[in-house]
Amino acid sequence: xxxxEQFEVFMRQYQDMVYSTCMRLxxxxxxxxxxxxxxxxxxxxxxxxxxxxxxxxxxxxxVATNLCINHLRRHRWRWLSFSELTNSxxxxxxxxxIEFAAPDDxxxxxxxxxxxxxxxxxxxxxxxxxxxxxxLFHLEGLTYEEIAAKLNVSIGKVKTDIFRARETxxxxxxxxxxxx
Amino acid sequence: MHNGNDQQLEAAVDRVLKALPPLKAPDTLxxxxxxxIEPAASMRWYRRPWQTWPRALQLALLCVAIALxxxxxxxxxxxxxxxxxxxxxxxxNDVLSTLSAGRQVAxxxxxxxxxxxxxxxTGWLVACGVLVLLSYAACVGLxxxxxxxxxxxxxxx
Numbered sequence: 360x361x362x363x364e365q366f367e368v369f370m371r372q373y374q375d376m377v378y379s380t381c382m383r384l385x386x387x388x389x390x391x392x393x394x395x396x397x398x399x400x401x402x403x404x405x406x407x408x409x410x411x412x413x414x415x416x417x418x419x420x421x422v423a424t425n426l427c428i429n430h431l432r433r434h435r436w437r438w439l440s441f442s443e444l445t446n447s448x449x450x451x452x453x454x455x456x457i458e459f460a461a462p463d464d465x466x467x468x469x470x471x472x473x474x475x476x477x478x479x480x481x482x483x484x485x486x487x488x489x490x491x492x493x494x495l496f497h498l499e500g501l502t503y504e505e506i507a508a509k510l511n512v513s514i515g516k517v518k519t520d521i522f523r524a525r526e527t528x529x530x531x532x533x534x535x536x537x538x539x
Numbered sequence: 540m541h542n543g544n545d546q547q548l549e550a551a552v553d554r555v556l557k558a559l560p561p562l563k564a565p566d567t568l569x570x571x572x573x574x575x576i577e578p579a580a581s582m583r584w585y586r587r588p589w590q591t592w593p594r595a596l597q598l599a600l601l602c603v604a605i606a607l608x609x610x611x612x613x614x615x616x617x618x619x620x621x622x623x624x625x626x627x628x629x630x631x632n633d634v635l636s637t638l639s640a641g642r643q644v645a646x647x648x649x650x651x652x653x654x655x656x657x658x659x660x661t662g663w664l665v666a667c668g669v670l671v672l673l674s675y676a677a678c679v680g681l682x683x684x685x686x687x688x689x690x691x692x693x694x695x696x
Contacts (some may be wrong), residue, residue: 363573363580370569378564394566399572404580404591456554482556497556521543525552532555 366406370399373416377423383494384427386483396429397421423498428509431487481531489524492517608672615668616661 360367377398381391401422402409409415482490492510495501503521507514584592589600656664 363576366580367573368568370572374564375561375569376570379561382562392571393566395564395568396571396575400575400612403572403576405586407591407594410640478555478559479562493552494556497553499557524547526686527554528555529548 362406365410366403369402369406369410373419374399376416377419380420380423380499381427382489384424384484385430386485386487386490390430394423394426397426420499424495425509428491429529431491432511450479452479474514477532478528484531485524485527489520489527492520493528495525496521611668611672612665617657619661619664624688 374395376502380390381394381398382388385391385394398419401418402415409418412418483496485493492506495506496503497511501509503514503517507517510517579587580592584596589597592600
């Protein structure tokens with residue numbers, strides 16, 4: 360098996376994970392594919408060390424995350440415009456009332472795949488300024504401090520954005536707490 | 540109460556997001572990557588960046604580099620010792636005897652050179668050799684950076 364063939368096997372193993380990371384951070388299919396491609400091109404350059412490495416997945420995820428954040432930084436105007444949008448319309452509808460689980464929770468009536476699709480859609484519809492820190496916190500396992508450092512914003516802003524993102528998800532998904 | 544709700548919401552969102560299965564990558568991703576790496580993959584190993592060479596070749600090159608450095612160190616020392624022990628000026632006098640015009644100048648330079656070599660010692664010679672090597676490495680490094688920048692611009696265009 361040639362190097363390229365081995366690399367193709369390697370890509371098949373990790374392509375969904377890399378693409379998911381990019382898609383959830385960027386919420387744009389074309390850009391996610393571009394960044395995923397960049398990640399794998401970088402991986403090919405060091406395939407000799409990655410092919411048998413047990414940390415290859417972690418390496419790919421870190422590179423994907425960093426490239427996505429760099430990509431967002433390059434398009435800072437969009438980032439800022441999203442940040443500015445977060446205050447007005449979202450806070451008006453924040454009622455801070457949390458619904459608790461009911462026996463006929465919506466999750467029980469939806470097929471699991473549909474529910475995943477709903478969550479993905481809600482996530483992708485979040486403004487970038489909320490989605491990125493939320494994904495970094497919940498899916499990448501970064502702390503508030505690490506996120507603030509990565510995004511070059513204050514810890515307070517990170518906490519606020521993540522809180523707003525959770526509230527938005529709660530409303531959009533009619534998230535009921537307790538039995539999820 | 541509010542804090543309790545926040546914690547519950549955090550936990551709920553965490554569970555919902557962590558339960559998400561990975562998204563399926565589009566079928567076009569692998570062909571795209573393969574097309575992008577094809578030029579690099581088809582390139583011979585010695586034309587690729589050193590970091591991408593096979594590990595065995597990297598180690599071999601490292602050994603050769605160390606051997607070259609050691610050889611250079613020993614060689615320069617030997618040459619310096621040999622020059623110190625011979626009458627360079629006298630030898631040059633014989634060789635250059637036919638060249639009357641430049642003879643005196645050459646003898647003076649040779650004398651000065653042998654004096655300098657004798658005074659400087661091996662350490663300085665080795666330092667000069669290392670300086671030359673470092674300068675060469677800097678040239679190679681800068682050249683690589685400029686080439687990569689130019690290559691990146693070309694590929695963006």
